[in-house]
Amino acid sequence: MPASLKETTKHGLAAGDAQRPERTDWTIDQGWDRYTAQEHGVWKTLFERQSRLLLGRACDEFVSGMADLPIGADQIPDFRHLSDILMQRTGWQVVAVPGLVPDEVFFEHLANRRFPAGQFIRKPHQLDYLEEPDVFHDVFGHVPMLMNPAIADYIQAYGVGGLRAQQLGVLDKLARVYWYTVEFGLVKQKDGLRIYGAGIASSASESVFALDDASPNRIRFDLERVMRTNYRIDDFQETYFVIDSLDELLALARIDFAPLYERVQGQPDHEPGTVLASDQVISQGTGRYHANKRQGVTQ
């Protein structure tokens, strides 16, 4: 994950020089042989819980991507083995990084079809708490989707677009598109809405909240609308944006964002929970979860 997506977190975390690795592209060796039994155990707990929750909730492409990869319950996957399969399927690789990386490093990797994945795994007492994306979020959440050609092209285009958006000073706008698709996207499938965003797919509580709870809005994805919409970084999303199929992302990968940036620049942002008259609303949320939070009511 790039530092920009997280810079407003309550922890104020950003990729600092303190954790800068020796290599200029910030990659490190995964050091697979050095994972302890306890670390593999954390993976197993998370993997089993999440696999159960995602039955009937994850999109078909996530399920088939997972099935075709050497990812299982018993051990943290070895990135070399993941890359072998990914490379054959969509030309992607998984590379290890210590955690958050600077934006330009992150985009450069994506533009070259390398997915930077956190090498570490959360501690047993932090199963549901994540300061920085770890190997469970990055591998379980993201890598199955990289087996899909549309997502594979879309994320590469995001890397190329990120480098350009940085030069244009509009990275915040592009980051929202990534957030509401790659991290927190929902897709309409034959039996209803399904998860394709890694931030949802790797979270036990949000995979239920995003689909089953009455609180959040579920709104048809619209590029300009999303570019103008702030997001929640430290809690569940107030709004999820829904695409009709993953191919819609492929279309996004091919359009020139520059005129859009220009149009959107002078316009006000939307708050995460706002529903607009122009929205195509799939389900309007009650907003109860976040309203309670704001009033200090614990759920």
Ligand SMILES: [Fe+2]
């Ligand atoms: Fe992520």
